[in-house]
Each structure stands twice: as structure tokens, then as C-alpha cells.
Amino acid sequence: MKRVKASRSPRVSKRARTRARLTEAALRLMAESGINGTSVSEIAAEAELANGTFYLYFRDKSEIVAAVCQAVTLAMHNEMNSVRLSLEDGAARVAFGTQQFIAIAAAEPKWGRLLMWAFSEYAAIKEDVTRYMRMDVALGVEQGRFTEPVDEFVIDTLLAILRAGISSRLDGAGAGVGARAAEYHLRILGMSAAEAHRVRVATNKLAERRNG
Amino acid sequence: MKRVKASRSPRVSKRARTRARLTEAALRLMAESGINGTSVSEIAAEAELANGTFYLYFRDKSEIVAAVCQAVTLAMHNEMNSVRLSLEDGAARVAFGTQQFIAIAAAEPKWGRLLMWAFSEYAAIKEDVTRYMRMDVALGVEQGRFTEPVDEFVIDTLLAILRAGISSRLDGAGAGVGARAAEYHLRILGMSAAEAHRVRVATNKLAERRNG
DNA sequence: TCTCATAATGAGGTATCTCTCATTACCTGA
DNA sequence: TCAGGTAATGAGAGATACCTCATTATGAGA
Numbered sequence: 001m002k003r004v005k006a007s008r009s010p011r012v013s014k015r016a017r018t019r020a021r022l023t024e025a026a027l028r029l030m031a032e033s034g035i036n037g038t039s040v041s042e043i044a045a046e047a048e049l050a051n052g053t054f055y056l057y058f059r060d061k062s063e064i065v066a067a068v069c070q071a072v073t074l075a076m077h078n079e080m081n082s083v084r085l086s087l088e089d090g091a092a093r094v095a096f097g098t099q100q101f102i103a104i105a106a107a108e109p110k111w112g113r114l115l116m117w118a119f120s121e122y123a124a125i126k127e128d129v130t131r132y133m134r135m136d137v138a139l140g141v142e143q144g145r146f147t148e149p150v151d152e153f154v155i156d157t158l159l160a161i162l163r164a165g166i167s168s169r170l171d172g173a174g175a176g177v178g179a180r181a182a183e184y185h186l187r188i189l190g191m192s193a194a195e196a197h198r199v200r201v202a203t204n205k206l207a208e209r210r211n212g
Numbered sequence: 213m214k215r216v217k218a219s220r221s222p223r224v225s226k227r228a229r230t231r232a233r234l235t236e237a238a239l240r241l242m243a244e245s246g247i248n249g250t251s252v253s254e255i256a257a258e259a260e261l262a263n264g265t266f267y268l269y270f271r272d273k274s275e276i277v278a279a280v281c282q283a284v285t286l287a288m289h290n291e292m293n294s295v296r297l298s299l300e301d302g303a304a305r306v307a308f309g310t311q312q313f314i315a316i317a318a319a320e321p322k323w324g325r326l327l328m329w330a331f332s333e334y335a336a337i338k339e340d341v342t343r344y345m346r347m348d349v350a351l352g353v354e355q356g357r358f359t360e361p362v363d364e365f366v367i368d369t370l371l372a373i374l375r376a377g378i379s380s381r382l383d384g385a386g387a388g389v390g391a392r393a394a395e396y397h398l399r400i401l402g403m404s405a406a407e408a409h410r411v412r413v414a415t416n417k418l419a420e421r422r423n424g
Numbered sequence: 425t426c427t428c429a430t431a432a433t434g435a436g437g438t439a440t441c442t443c444t445c446a447t448t449a450c451c452t453g454a
Numbered sequence: 455t456c457a458g459g460t461a462a463t464g465a466g467a468g469a470t471a472c473c474t475c476a477t478t479a480t481g482a483g484a
Contacts, residue, residue: 014461036248039441050463055443120332147405153380153389157396160372168365177365184369184400192404193359226431251471262433267473 019057021047026068031113035065035121069118072111073128076104083210084132090140092203094189095182097136098162099204102178106169113170119163129162130155140189147190158185179204231269233259238280243325247277247333281330284323285340288316295422296344302352304415306401307394309348310374311416314390318381325382331375341374342367352401359402370397391416 012020025046029038040061044054058064080100087093105112118125134155140146148154165181179200186196224232237258241250252273256266270276292312299305317324330337346367352358360366377393391412398408 018461040443041441051442052444052464053462056461061442153376153385153392156376156380157373157393160376161369164365164368164372168368173365180365181369187399187405188396190405193399193402230431252473253471263472264434264474265432268431273472 015057018047018049018053022049022054022057023064023068023071026064027072027110027114030065030068030117031110034117065118065122066124068114069122069125070128072114073125076101076108076111077132079104083207084136086210087203087206089145089203090136090138090143091145091186091189091191091199092206093136094133094140094185095200095203096207097132098158098165098182098185099178099200101162102165102169102181103175105166106175106178109170112166116163116167116170126159130159133158133162137189145189148188150189154188157188161185161188230259230261230265234261234266234269235276235280235283238276239284239322239326242277242280242329243322246329277330277334278336280326281334281337282340284326285337288313288320288323289344291316295419296348298422299415299418301357301415302348302350302355303357303398303401303403303411304418305348306345306352306397307412307415308419309344310370310377310394310397311390311412313374314377314381314393315387317378318387318390321382324378328375328379328382338371342371345370345374349401357401360400362401366400369400373397373400 022043026038026043029042029046040054041051043064044051054064058067080097084093084097084100087096105115115125115129137146137150137155137158141150161181161184165177168177169175182200183193183196186199187193191199234255238250238255241254241258252266253263255276256263266276270279292309296305296309296312299308317327327337327341349358349362349367349370353362373393373396377389380389381387394412395405395408398411399405403411
């Protein structure tokens, strides 16, 4: 019943490799043309597989969409978690997380563009993205750093600003947008413009040092 | 060549009435199921017309989408313009416009829901919605009420917050969301939380008086 | 009553998409 | 070499959508 042994030399099974080809093809196409704008046949063709092969790996299109979106948000969080989790101040985590998330989306435009489409076309992306945000905000509230009462509307607002930041950067705006989005987050959470700026600048210095 | 005379008793031509039936049907269906989620055949059926009749009034689907979205944003702006334009302070206009826009979207959910779909599925809605916003922000900047330098990213951020506010209210959040969105707008534009609150409350009193 | 421009009809051509399934290819251990 | 399980194929059934066009209906003035 269990897989007896891996075949030939492959470090990963053929099944896993084909699956990866499909998700990578889906990512490329969906980042370019959107989720609804990409058909299963196109994904299969991009992966150099026949149409029907797709359905040996995913029950339907929504399943690969979920897989791709989760993989992207996971990769983005992984890329920033070591520094982020080393910060003890909730406000610093918010400032760092926001900037870093936008920076990664801009550095890896395939990821950023997929996210933009997903915000419109795959509602569940919201939870994937806000998970880290909720934790950082809650930490800051606990520490008394934020005066704004935190509810779902605050989270929605922060997410909306994050989204606007990614969109701007993908449209060619400079890295300053990430820093501003981070300060806007802090202002929404109750800090004055000056205070938000101070916290953001201090956080950047600290994060720089943590990175080596 | 010109229309010689209106026929029968109608105050508006039959052509105009049929066109209106189509746009109203489109509004009802698209508010419910989205723009891409509504087919031309469904619109025609909802208007109690045959499939092909649609194309005697609109070149294609995108044309009726533009017409419906423009009609909705125009109606919303008309509904708040008399008070809004009577306010002389740019910051007050921002506070009033934001609250009022959200309030109208909540009071007329067909309009609000159409807007939500349009933000995802009809890019040109952005200009229709931000036109008033740009003017009010520019006025406030000119008057020295805002310290934040205003560029496209600020507008995108304000729009994103407006959108989050409408969405929350349509999901059942109370009227407080409109007030908070207005204050968030002012914070983004550089005001402290306390100052934003003060301006918003004062604006509401003033607007109340202007209304009678 | 008859004429004629305007209005409306709805079947159907073309295109695209999702998902199935009978068939074929591949590959490895015996 | 061969057997058997895994992997892959691609034609096509079934939906659904957009848009066209030859045809039919309507209704007001002559």
C-alpha cells in the first residue's frame, strides 16, 4: 500500500515533479493574465502536458488556484520571518512586515502580480495574507503601542493599504512606497505622522543590523 | 432626419424607455452576481426583451457596463454635491465626502454592491470615483490643511480605504465605519488621530445644519 | 385602410471552457 | 523478455457565452 521505494535516481518522485510543473506553469500564466483569465488547457500546454493530465493532479481549477496562492504567500512569509520574529515590538513588526511584504512582491513580480489578481478573484487569499498581520497588530495592542481599537474593519483597511502599495510598486513606483505604506499602517493604528515615521526609521535600522 | 415629434403620449421616447429598462436590469443583476457573472442574455431576459434586442442599444457588453457604472457614480455624487460644495474647508470636504459616499452606498445597496464588483472587474471605475476625491484633497493641500505630499499612491490609498468602508457596511457593519474611514483619510493626509476626529465631528455638525 | 420607418425577435454560427474516459506509453523488478 | 502498475494522452461531450441577421411586429400618418 505504501510507496515502497523511490524509482530511478530522482530526489523527488515523478508525481511530485509533474505536479510542480503544473503549479509553476499556473503561476506564470495567472500572474500574467489573471486567474479567471487562465484556462486549464493553457496551464497544461505551458507545462507541456496534455489537457487531461491536469485532472490527474488537481480535482479542478479551484484546487490549483488554492495551491498556488498558498505556496506564494507561504514563500513570502518564509522570506521575512526570521527577521520579523526577532523583533519584539509589535509596532516594529508591523512596520517591518509591511515594508518587507511589499519589497518581496516587487522583487518577485510573479508573486506580486498573482497576489493582485488573487485579491480580486480568489477571496480566500485574504486570510493567507492577514494571518501575520493580525498577530503583529495584536502584539502591538497588547504592548499598548496602538490606541486604535482593533476590529475587522481595521484589518481590512490595513490590507487595502498593503494592496495599494504592492500595486503601485508593480506599476513602477519606487521603493519609497513600501516605507510610506508602513507609516500609513502605523497612523491607522493611532500613531501620529511624526511618531510613525520615527518608529519606521528605527525599525529599518534595527532590521538592517539583524540581517548582518 | 431629426426626430419630428414624440409619439403617443410618452414624455420620453420609446427608445429611451427600452434603453433604461436594459440598464436597470443590468444594474440589478450585476449588483447581485457581478459584472463577469452576468450575461447579455440574462440582462435581456430580466428586461423582458429578446436576446438580440440588446445589441440595438449597446454595441457590446462593455458598453452597458460603462453606462451603468457611470450612472451610479453620477447619481451618488449628485446626491451629496449640494452640501459638499458648500463646505469651504478642503479637510471638511474630504471628511464629508467620504462619510457620505459610504452612507449612500449602504442606503442604496444595489449601488454599493455594483461598485464593489466594479472595483474588481471594471478598471475605469477608479477615475469615476476618485474625481471628487482629487479635487477635495487638492483644495485641502492648497489651504495648507494637509502635510502629506499628495501623489497617485496617496489617492490609491484613500480609494482603498473607501472601498474597505463600503465593503464593511454592506457586510453589516454599523454606520460608525463611515466616520472611521473619514478619519483614516485625514490621518493618511497627515493629521493626528485627535485632530482628524475633531475635524470630522465638526464637519458633521456643520453638514447637519446645512441640510436643515 | 395602407405604407413605411422604427422596434423587436430568436434561432443559430462561432468560440471557448471544463472535465471525462478509453486508450496508449513508460518503466522497473522479476 | 515480460508483466503490471503508474503516468500521460487527446478527442470529444456538454455548457455557456457573445454577437449577427433574416424575419416579423408595431403603430402613426397619409
